[in-house]
Structures are given as structure tokens and as C-alpha cells.
Amino acid sequence: MKLEVITVGTELLLGHTLDTNAVDLGRALAAAGVEVTRRTTVADRPAAVRDAVRDALARVAFVLTTGGLGPTSDDLTKTAVAELLGKRLLLDEAVLRRLEQRFRHLGRPMPAANRGQAEVPEGAVVLPNPRGTAPGLWLDDGNGRVVIMLPGVPAEMRGLLLEEVLPRLVARRAAAGEAPRVVLSRTVRTTGSPESAIAERVAPVESGLEPLTLAYLPGPAGVDLRLTAWGLDPEDAERRLAAAGERLREVLGTRCYGDEETDLAAVLLHQLRARGERLAVAESCTGGVLGSRLTAIPGASDTFVGGVIAYDDAVKTALLDVPAAMLAQQGAVSEAVVQAMAAGAQRRFGVAAALAVTGIAGPSGGTPEKPVGTVWVAARHGDRTRALQRIFPGARDEIRARSAQAALDLLRLALLES
């Protein structure tokens, strides 16, 4: 069951609005076994809407539009679609009564502009919209093609999708004797290795994952691997995804830190909590990013104690006991200093584990020996310290995000081995 989405909105083309409906539509339709094969965004212009719907109907049997159903002059989807399918617009008395009732309830007279919202293409099924003035419309062209029109307001779109559209799509499929076919995905998260190194590990098992597809999604947190089952029976999809996820975790070993939306900070806090150990941080170039990652996790307070943001070198000495002579001789971005920062945090906060970060986040401050992106991270646990140097790519924000992730991962790996 294939469907195309057409989003009507000049604001979206101009980049004034982020298209969050796309996320809701994509997830809900995929989970119901409807494959969205294309999404098209067009301006608030009758010809643009008409052409896009016509082109889509030439490719698939279901077209879902969002936007362009309101009372203002830039709302035109209904008219354009009715014209395309050769349907007249007729006043629907039931819709008109609901509209008038709605305005009475709000204690306001109904503006004349809203009367047009009660016009419906002949033969269309009206999908009641309790959240707004524009109902959804389900318009069958009589030749097995359907255009579904929904308002663009996110809450109204979502409500109509879940309550009116999905049940009808599923019923259609059942009536046609088609077994439900879903698109389901599972994500395996890795960090600390580049996309190409992950791909080399995965290559030997990749063909065995079929018919699932595998996508590599690199980002500052690492490389996520997304497995997707396309158009399978729901149980079959779940079984294959579970088995494929297991296979990936096997070949990836400790590179893999979790599934789906798992945050590495939550994984680390969980490891420490299981041991009854507590954590502190000492941050230079990340300047709070590492602490904010840890404290973003609800319930962090039983395990994360606090930290020192030692942005100025004098703070490294005063609050973390890093010797001034060491700073002068080795420089703030050095193995000796990052180790001293971690040890200082562990001692000052009286905790089992401490993380430290120092580096050059840029854009200035780089040298030929220590270019922008050079970062030292350290993880101290008990009486052992691990330290690691990296040269991260990207701009200031990305270097800081990657630094925090590397620090969290260093301690995760240390705890796995201890």
C-alpha cells in the first residue's frame, strides 16, 4: 500500500516553518504498514497544488495532502483537488451546523470567510475535526484512487490521521484481502569508530541481513545503524529485526552502546548506579556540555555529584589542584593536565569515578602542533586513569559535542573491563 504526501505551504518552502508534520505522518503511516514513497512540498498556489496531486495520482493510489483547508485566502487545496477530479463543491449542511456551533461555543459570531469551509467536493466523506474548523476530506475518484485532505495545524492533522485516516486505510487493505504489511525500523547505536570502520566490521554479515535494509547515520554522537523491514508481516518484521539487531551487536562488540534513542550518558549512569559508585566531571573546552549531558537524564542526581568548569587555567589550579608548573610546561591541552584534572575532580568531590576534558574547540587557538579540534579526554576510576587524544572535525559546537561523547565512552569502556 503506497501513498504520497503533499504538503501545501509557502512558509515551508521559504524555510520559515519546520515541517514537523512530516515526522508524525512518516512514523504513523510506516507503523500502520503504509509506505510513503514520496513527499512533495508546494506553494499556496492552485496550479502548484493541482499539478502535484495529478502527478502523484499517476504514481500511487493514495495521496494525502496537508494544509490549505483554512478560511483565509491562501487556503485552496480543496478547490484545486475538486477541479482536478472534476467534482463540484457543494455546501454541506451538517458541516455548516458544526461550524456555527463551534463559534457559538467560543462566544463569537462566525466570520463570513469560514462559510467556505462547509463546502465539500461532491462524493467526499467528511472527516470530523473536533480540534479545529476545517474538517478532513476523503475523496474517492471512483477509479480506485483516493485523495485525503487534512489541515496543516499539527494537532489537528495528527488527530485526524490517527482517528479517521489510519482506520480507513487499514480497512481498505483488509477489504482488498491484503495482509497488513508494515515498515518497521530498529536502531543500533555505536560510538568511537568512524562510519567506514563500522562498515568494515558489518560488511561480512550485511548480505545476511536481507530483506532488511541497513542505513548508516553518522553524527556527533557516533554512527547509528538503522535496520528497516519493508512491507513485511508485522510479526515477521519484528522477528527479523530482533535477529538482525543481535547479529550487528555481535560483530560490533563494545562499539555498540545501546539501541533506539538510548543516550550514552544514561548508559554510563546506569553502569555506575549498578555499582553504587558516583561521578564528577572537570571540564575545560566543553565548558558545561558534559555536565549538561549527564544532568539531562532524569534521576541523574543519585549518581552524578557535580563538577568544575575550569575554563580559565587558574581554576584548574585552584579548584582541581593541577600544578601551575605542569600547565606552564605541558600546556593546558596535554595528557598530563587532563589526567591531573580527572584526579583532582575525583579527590575534591570524593567520588569513585571522574571525567575530564581539555582541548581546542576553535575557531581560534589552534597551532600547527595542536590544531583546532585537538582534545584530550580522561576517565579516572578507582586508582586508574585512561586518557585519549583525538582530533575532531567540525565546528566549535561539534568538537565540543564529540568531546563530551568521547569522555563518556572512555569511562563506559573502562567500567566494562573492570
Next chain:
Amino acid sequence: MKLEVITVGTELLLGHTLDTNAVDLGRALAAAGVEVTRRTTVADRPAAVRDAVRDALARVAFVLTTGGLGPTSDDLTKTAVAELLGKRLLLDEAVLRRLEQRFRHLGRPMPAANRGQAEVPEGAVVLPNPRGTAPGLWLDDGNGRVVIMLPGVPAEMRGLLLEEVLPRLVARRAAAGEAPRVVLSRTVRTTGSPESAIAERVAPVESGLEPLTLAYLPGPAGVDLRLTAWGLDPEDAERRLAAAGERLREVLGTRCYGDEETDLAAVLLHQLRARGERLAVAESCTGGVLGSRLTAIPGASDTFVGGVIAYDDAVKTALLDVPAAMLAQQGAVSEAVVQAMAAGAQRRFGVAAALAVTGIAGPSGGTPEKPVGTVWVAARHGDRTRALQRIFPGARDEIRARSAQAALDLLRLALLES
């Protein structure tokens, strides 16, 4: 000058990824006088990419694709477009050398998979991408049609768009002798007042802003006001936007802290720098968010010294000298404690100004007297401390973001008055 955008990514159709590139592309192209007439999102499948590019080239002279240029097996835009236009892929020695150099710089061998990124459709102009491994490509079909291929990674896409693509598009238009008509926007940023209070201030001058449109954009950082000029001559648009921005700033007074993308943290650092004064922070519920806001600003290190993340109450006492008795009697989320935290940070770091935050970010920890969202912020400057209580709406992340913004703003206002 009309252009269509084609976004390649199954992830986007499935709703796994929010298409933020659409916003950057829409804004930058509109500001350069290029009209985006359609945006199409297709799956990572060669046929889907080829068909979408072919259809778009039948409608407009410029097609810009994003995504599908990376080294892994799901990257296929270049191959599909080369096939569509009947171009062979040839190894580009200069691109290969840059790739090898990039990996040397990162201290890693170049994986075999990346070699394919050095292949270029014959006749294509390579757009250098200093932020990543995949260069952009500008491919002229010889009949006045151009396909521009950019990677999907947001920072890389944006950099290539601004530095390589827009200058070429503008030069094309100038060569064709077309006068530009632009859609331009300007934003005036406010914080600390709700949308309705801002709207009341603006109402008396709103009609005088025409033909510009005005949109209210509330968010965790405050309420942004966006003025837009539609389809005007560039100079006329600039002049009207400047005058309207001035009028808004007049009626908003100190509620307004900047324009466009100005970050409140940058404004505050600038104020302090002008006075030769330095800043430290003491964070409880924000746990590093405030420090990371400040250190996200390049050059913060001359003004921001550091801070203490005092997540555990024992840290408030040990590192910020908050009396244990005060914590026991008043509770950690109280005016007395936030004031003591700010004073402690000022003294410990030896700085002129200090910020402190303590609150209940949730989801647990709320009480009837102090519900989730209750936050105290304090700004100490010289020997005076201002403190403020707020009850913020939203989830944990939003409460923390709003808390950091409120703390920054409290000190900004104090400095304006002192």
C-alpha cells in the same frame, strides 16, 4: 530564477529525521532571490532519485539535491544523476588527494569505501567541502539545466550552499540580466515577557509596518518577532526592514536583546568585556547548561572564568560555601540558597559577576509548594545580588533551557542599569 530541491533520505520519509536542511535552504535561497518552487523527498533508491530529478528538470532549470553522497552503500545520488544525464563517473585526482590528506590530518588510514567519493560525473564542477569528505557537485547538462548535489549533513550542506552555490546562482542571474526580487526577513529577539505582553506593546505600531508581515515566534529563549518583505527590490526590502526593526526595538525597550541569530550569552559576554569584568557560574538544576551556553560563544575565555556544577547539596557547601544549615532550613530551591550560591561563586572565582541557578527540573522532585518547574536564578554584580523566582512550563529540557536564559537575562538587565 526557479529551483526545485530534492532531498534524498528514506529516514526523512519514515519520520526518523526532522528535515532542518529545508529551513536553511529555504531561507538562504529566498534571500538570494531564488524561488524554491517545489521540494521533493524520496527514498534512498536509485530509481526514486533518478525519477525525481528527471521530473524536476522538466519543470525548472535548477535542481538542488541534498543527501546520498557519503561513502556507504546507501549513498547513491551521484550515480543516479550521472546515469540520468548520460555522464560517466571519473576518478578526480584532486578530490582523492584532498580526501587522503583529510584522513592523514585525522591520523587515520583512508578506508577503501571513501575512494568512491573521489569519483565525479564528467564535466561536473567540484565544490570543495572543507567540513567533510563528500564534495558538492555542480553539473551542467549543456542545455541550460543544472543539477547541484550537496551532502545531507547539515553543517556541510549549509557551508557549501553559502560559500559555493549561492555565489554561482547569483552570477548566473547577473549574466542573464535579470533583476532580483527577494523575500527577506529580519528578526528582533525578546526574552522575559510572554507573547501576549509583547503583542500589546507592538499593537500600536503594527499597521505602520505594512507591506511587511510580522510573525510572533515564541520559544524557550523568548519571543522572536519576524518581519518579512515579500517580492520586493532588494534595496527597498532592506530599507523597509531596517526601519521596521528600529520601530519594534523602540516600543520593546530593554525587552529586546538583539537581532537575527544573536545569542543572549554573547550579548552578556560583550557587556562584561566592555567593562573589563569577568564572570563565573554556580549551577544546580541546569547542571552545565548555563556554562555550555556561555562557552558556546567563540572567544568566551577572556570573560568567562568557569563555574561549579553543584548538583549534590554537599557540593554547594564544599565548593560554594552555602551553609549546610541554610540548605536544611530553606531547602536547596530557595532565594537564600541561590543568593549564597552566586556570592560563593563570585568569591571563589574572584570575579566581578556571578550567576546561580537552583530549581526542580522534573520529572520528579516536585511538591505542592514547589512544583516541577520552580526555579530560582540569581545575578551577583559587585556587592549587589538580584534574585528571581519563576515557574517554567514544559519538560525537563525546556525548564533547564528557560532557567539558563532567565539567569543570563537577569545579569544583562542589571548591567544595563548599573
